[in-house]
Amino acid sequence: MSDLEPRLADAHEEYDAARTAVEEFGEDELRRLERVRDRLRELFERYEDRATGTGDFRGFIEFQSQLDALVSELPEGARHRESVEAVEDCFDKRRLNAGDFERARAELEPVDEDIDRLRERERARERLREARLDAEGRIEELEREVSAYDDLLALSDVDLDAPVADLRVPIEGYNRAVDAAFSKYLERASAREVVSFLDRTEWFPLVDTPRMPADLRAYIERAEAGTEPIPKLLEYAEHSRSKLDHYVADADALKRAVTTQRTALERIDATPLQLEWPPRPADELRYRLRELRAVVTGFAPVETIAHLREVREVARDPDYERLRRAAEVRERLDERERERLVSGAVGDDREQAIEERERLREALGRYAPTMSSS
Structure with missing residues (x-):
């Protein structure tokens, strides 16, 4: 028995749990929180150098303004509103330093953990999809095996x-x-x-x-060397041009015709x-x-x-x-296959292949409804 059935069961369980985790939080709320988190990270990357120290007051003002706008996107009572507000509190001061940005990123860690529910659902869906594809591939393999067993059994008489x-x-x-x-x-x-x-x-x-290639055929029909047997032409083709001049009128023509088509001549048997x-x-x-x-x-x-x-x-x-x-x-059939045919082992293997195929089909049907588009 393969591990495909337990793989399907485990992958289904993991995906179902991951999907439930998203539903418990609310996908729309998670998506909104994800957008805010991603834009906060972009702000940190864009303004960390400009807003720290005393060199760029304009950058400091832009950063504070955009940060406030982002925080206000989360309605009162939204989950993790307090974490985002804690991020804003990290920058509620006249002068910022690199440590403020580090603390802000740390405040976002609980947000990251919940947003990861979306990623985990995608990973679980992919694991389930791969398990289903492997099961479908195994079913196709089993169908070929059953067909091969049927061919063998047709020879049993x-x-x-x-x-x-x-x-x-x-x-x-x-x-x-x-x-x-x-x-x-x-x-x-x-x-x-x-x-x-x-x-x-x-x-x-x-x-x-x-069939003889047209250029080789034309040479044999027109050249005097065509009156020689094929083994002799193949022998001539191995000679150097100077030696070949003693046997044929046009050594270059023989080389072009015979040497390049040597395989075609050797195939004549x-x-x-x-x-x-x-x-x-x-x-x-x-x-x-x-x-x-x-x-x-x-x-x-x-x-x-x-x-x-x-x-x-x-x-x-x-x-x-x-x-x-x-x-x-x-x-x-080799000797072992003939023995298996006579002993009935081929029939037993066929039944086992059919049983495994049907179990996998049933498992695919059982877990198919969990593959929602969410």
Whole structure:
């Protein structure tokens, strides 16, 4: 259990007490007293140097006049009228010194204490607001937890002991084969041929091969170096310009085109031609296999195509979905999470999260009316 519920209760109690303290005094009276106190302090700051000693009689007169006007703003019988009058008494003399101002400030201390009721109410309101925000944040967190528990519980009927190797073996066999075949293709095919290959894959939306940047593509299509394989172009790009002059007609053009787009060339690999793990649902996988076969046939040996056929046969097996879901859960959950799912601990945690969420919602509703605008 978190500390949010007692925090809400404590913050509510503190705010209620602080609000009551203001109401007992009277907010309007406190505000009026605050204005007088603040103006007295301003007077002290403005005239302390001028009104003390014998050097500035005009300043002394101005100070006394404004002080009298301020005291008269508090009606007879107002709370702390005597404290403000005591302040005035500190200056009822012909010559003032720094000590008079110190005594006047001391006379205002009881006033400060009561005016602080306003500040304490603001501080208490802020503490309550923060406690409510934290509780609301925790409720959102608990809602996400409950949703995650629901997702886990939806997997509780999955057969975690299903022989997922029946799927993994043919898929991994194909992935290794197509990786080796494509690596050999890149070593022997010209960069122009690879550009053409990538263009053809655009007709197959389920084979998401990378697009070559326009400036690099233009260079490969027009320059003689475009007849070289991509690994050779990457090797050339590492040479100095003087050494590169022995291999290509325009070393600067190759440097500009290849060196600046090296990452784009290195991204051309077999990854878009490989199958995901865990695999897709059967219908999606069969469509992807169909497109992959059309693309891979252009460069891969018959052995690689044979691996694709093996995967296709697995996707047609009536047991495929059971195996796929088992593979998905094993990939998604670690051993501890699988144990908690099987033991029922996930369901228990879900119930605890729901109970805490409801308690916090109830607490927020209970304390909401105290957040007045006063």
